[in-house]
Amino acid sequence: MLKAQNRLGIIFFPAYDWAISPTHPEREERLLYTQDQLREEGLFDIEGITEHKPDIATAKDIERVHFCFPDVSEVTTKSHFISAGGAIRAGRLVMEGTEDKAFAMVRPPGHHAMKCVHGNRGFCNINIEAIMIEHIRANYGHKRVAVVDTDCHHGDGSQDVFWHDPDTLFISLHQDGRTLYPGTGFPQELGGPNAFGKTINIPLPPNTSDEGFLYVIENVVKPLLDDFKPDLVINSAGQDNHFTDPITNMNFSAQGYAKLNELVNPDIAVLEGGYSIQGALPYVNLGICLAMAGADYSGVREPNYDPDQLRQPAKVTDYIKDLSDSIRELYFDPPRGNIEGRLVNGMYVRDKSIFYDTDGINENQVESITKCDDCPGVLKIESRSTVNPLSVGIQIPRNCCPKCYAKAMQMWEDAQIKGNYRYLKLINLKDDDIQSFGF
Structure with a gap:
């Protein structure tokens, strides 16, 4: 019988009435298969794991983060308010001590939404993690926050929102922008003049597998978190690094995602991308939930998982080790001459x-x-x-x-x-x- 060491709250919102198009990768089935899988696996039979309903964000919640032009109502739908509200509920559960940790499995996603909003980019209208963070700061006191974005695409929207915030450490692990949308997220992008060094980008080469991701977590992300000493750690939990994802080129596994989560040890996770609806998302989400709850995730296996076939080439390993050394140096000794503007x-x-x-x-x-x-x-x-x-x-x-x-x-x-x-x-x-x- 599995046992939860941490009380975990899970919030679902599949957004049945919102889609870019009926066949678009970002659609409601992304969460429906996961819901079915988690129930079939008996996740909610584990004592300490509880499902919660989302809140509904207010216009003010959104306007603490974004300049929406012409206004909030013109660039959002009701689903965006509920998705952001799901993230806010996750924050409230943790801040009020109802749960030790929380995972908002909600859509539409948000990490490509920038400070100014004129419409949808990268499937995102509003930045739900940033909205949650500013709601927490407005209602529970100012907090130092670290956001670890593990989506395969660079979190350019979150980077833009937090570019000038010295109390938010934004770390993005992603497929190298020279090979994938949005084409940004390079090491020299370090933040604004009053928050220089608080934006950290780790662009990984295609075919990076569990070995590469976990090496970066151990040798870059954890030392930076230990130095920054955040009050809260947020995982912007994109799952499109999986080896079956149809629009990316990485070789991460469900076990790797679970281990990453165990190492980063976030207080709150918020779902972002991930478009292998049947082959990855149900298993990755299950592994993340078990890891956040402090339960055994060793039995989580997706179909067609073959670690030998997915092993990264030696040249990828060498590249990642060299990259990790340079990223640590950029954080601990940022080159002030590189300030943009x-x-x-x-x-x-x-x-x-x-x-x-x-x-x-x-x-x-x-x-x-x-x-x-x-x-x-x-x-x-x-x-x-x-x-x-x-x-x-x-x-x-x-x-x-x-x-x-x-x-x-x-x-x-x-x-x-x-x-x-x-x-x-x-x-x-x-x-x-x-x-x-x-x-």
Whole structure:
């Protein structure tokens, strides 16, 4: 009889009424097969493992994270509110001590949704992990958080959201962007000037197997987590590194995912990608659940698993070892000369072009952040896209210093009076206040 060492809460939301298209890889069957498998395996008969219903996120929950243009209702559906609410419920279960750990198995996913949202990119409209994290900080006090993104695709949206946040360590393990969407996530992408070194990318070569992933966890991820000392560890739990996934090129197994979870030891996991609906997801999710519960997962095996056939080539092993050494050095001694952007009137400025592959939208941004030694700085983004005219978003950090707060208020006033903006958004995390205008 299996026994749970940790109380584990599981939240399901298959989103029956949301799909990009009826045959799209990101569809409700991703979770329906998993639900059936977990029940057939008797997961919920294990004492200490409990199923919970999702919350429903509010517009304010979303607006703590995103500048949605023209507004939240135009870029979301009810399913997005419930998916984000499922992640929020997972956070509440852990923060209130109802469960030791929680796994939100929900869709639609979120880790490709960036700070500004004009539509859907990479199957994502809003970033459900980021929404959960800011809900936790608003309701349970400010926390240092580490996000370990194990999706096969680089978590470019989460990177963008946390780029200027020194209290969030974002680590992404993913297939090398030279070989897979979204084509980003390289080691030199280290974060903004006030959070430099708090973004860590580990681009792995195609055909990486259990050996390579677990080597990186042991030799890079765990040392970084030990140094950062987060209050919470979140696993952005994409499962498309599996050897049967139809849109990626990795050789990870269900056992490997379970072992990874045991080593990272997250407080909360939130489902992201994974498109081998029958051959991988039911087994990977079962292994993750057992690992989070502290139960024996050694009997979890997916069909057609052959470790000898999946073993990574020696050159892949050597590459990963060298990469791991360089990543550790980048974290512990980040090269300050690599900071992106130009310094203009006390603000770091960078230009960004973003393509929304799902909706076919092009966006151009001018992003500015105040240079500050006392707080994360005030963020300003001027954004225009093929669906929205010039708009602006300003964010005041939760622990904003008085000087930056005054500058932010002046920027907000100038944007309303002098700016030629169609939509204006203010995220005031310090006062937990959201303001929005349209002209």
